[in-house]
Amino acid sequence: MMTLYGKQKEIENKLNTVTNAWLYEAKTILCHVLEMEPIELVLSKNKMLSNDEVEKIDAMIKGRLQRIPLQYLTKNQGFYGLDFYVDEHVLIPRPETEVLVEKVLKYAKTLNSKEELTILDIGVGSGAISIAIAKRLDKGHVTGIDISEQALNVAVVNAKTHGVEDKVTFFKSDLFENVTKCYDIIVSNPPYIPVPDLSTLEPEVADHEPHLALFGGEDGLDFYRRLIPEAVVFLNESGILFLEAGHDQFEAIEKLFEISGFKEVNHFEDLNGIPRFIYGKR
Ligand SMILES: C[S@@+](CC[C@H](N)C(=O)[O-])C[C@H]1O[C@@H](n2cnc3c(N)ncnc32)[C@H](O)[C@@H]1O
Structure with missing residues (x-):
């Protein structure tokens, strides 16, 4: 079992090896999997993550370490104030x-x-x-x-x-x-x-x-x-x-x-x- 904060630090360290935007990407991945707004991440630091949540986060990190763009993992890119579904x-x-x-x-x-x-x-x-x-x-x-x-x-x-x-x-x-x-x-x-x-x-x-x-x-x-x-x-x-x-x-x-x-x-x-x-x- 792991807290949200512990997982955030772990994935920031991993993402740091592939992107300069590791802080942003770690937050984006957590928000995506946990269906949270960024502010909720801060307020839920001590939340214990379920096995299912950890698996989903790890799968996205694995993809990102394989240099799959973040947008293809979250299936989303903002453009002109609109959210667009994107894939490969x-x-x-x-x-x-x-x-x-x-x-x-x-x-x-x-x-x-x-x-x-x-x-x-x-x-x-x-x-x-x-x-x-x-x-x-x-x-x-x-x-x-x-x-x-x-x-x-x-x-x-x-x-x-x-x-x-x-x-x-x-x-x-x-x-x-x-x-x-x-x-x-x-x-x-x-x-x-x-x-x-x-x-x-x-x-x-x-x-x-x-x-x-x-x-x-x-x-x-x-x-x-x-x-x-x-x-x-x-x-x-x-x-x-x-x-x-x-x-x-x-x-x-x-x-x-x-x-x-x-x-x-x-x-x-x-x-x-x-x-x-x-x-x-x-
Ligand atoms: C640089 S992308 C632009 C996509 C989008 N308009 C944008 O700005 O994000 C170029 C697009 O042209 C399409 N394309 C490539 N060759 C083409 C062709 N011969 N006729 C029509 N579309 C083509 C590609 O499939 C791709 O979707």
């Missing part, structure tokens, strides 16, 4: 992508269109971008596509959780292969890591996140070379394309926008001041 079939939504959602929503508001605004999200993954936009958009519909059936299943679960089933449509498509309509806004956070960078990634990313969601060919730009020229065809007049990119890719991507005939091509920065988002109008 989808990229864990990153905080920088919230800036992309913010900009798309801001732009959508300026359009003030009488008709329902249409938005296409290419590579939905967990549905983070589509659902965050759908949740905050007064009048509009988001279509999300992905080549991965398993990712689409996750996006459907999240759309139901957030009550936006009527405002989103998901279907399988290899980029624009099965897309038949034009949209006012196209947005995408495509795979952009150069394949040679695999060895530089943390094991949590390299060994556990889907490679389909990560890698964009030798220089990371394969998807942009396909997506940008095709996007022109699937945008309404004055439609706009917003893309997320890697930390050093915006100049090459702006050129691809210009070569494809986009106007008013520009970029904006993430919260660390890195020019990461590129946009242009048809």
Whole structure:
């Protein structure tokens, strides 16, 4: 038999070997297994843990020591103020992508269109971008596509959780292969890591996140070379394309926008001041 506090100290020491966020991760794992709020952990220091609780905590620690990301163990990642179910079939939504959602929503508001605004999200993954936009958009519909059936299943679960089933449509498509309509806004956070960078990634990313969601060919730009020229065809007049990119890719991507005939091509920065988002109008 062990107290909650004793277990907390034990798992902090173990997590310390794999992450700098060991204190946070230990608390998150305990809160998840014991179904407690963080404050309750403090108030329940002397609680004796049951064998069942200890087994569940140990199983999660074992996974974490194997470098499975915490989010895949708790099956949860917060994004744009919403909780998303995540598993090994989808990229864990990153905080920088919230800036992309913010900009798309801001732009959508300026359009003030009488008709329902249409938005296409290419590579939905967990549905983070589509659902965050759908949740905050007064009048509009988001279509999300992905080549991965398993990712689409996750996006459907999240759309139901957030009550936006009527405002989103998901279907399988290899980029624009099965897309038949034009949209006012196209947005995408495509795979952009150069394949040679695999060895530089943390094991949590390299060994556990889907490679389909990560890698964009030798220089990371394969998807942009396909997506940008095709996007022109699937945008309404004055439609706009917003893309997320890697930390050093915006100049090459702006050129691809210009070569494809986009106007008013520009970029904006993430919260660390890195020019990461590129946009242009048809
Ligand atoms: C970087 S993840 C982005 C996921 C999500 N939008 C987000 O921001 O968290 C890229 C997504 O693109 C999808 N994908 C990869 N190749 C694709 C293709 N050819 N056509 C459509 N989607 C693709 C992957 O399955 C993955 O879900």
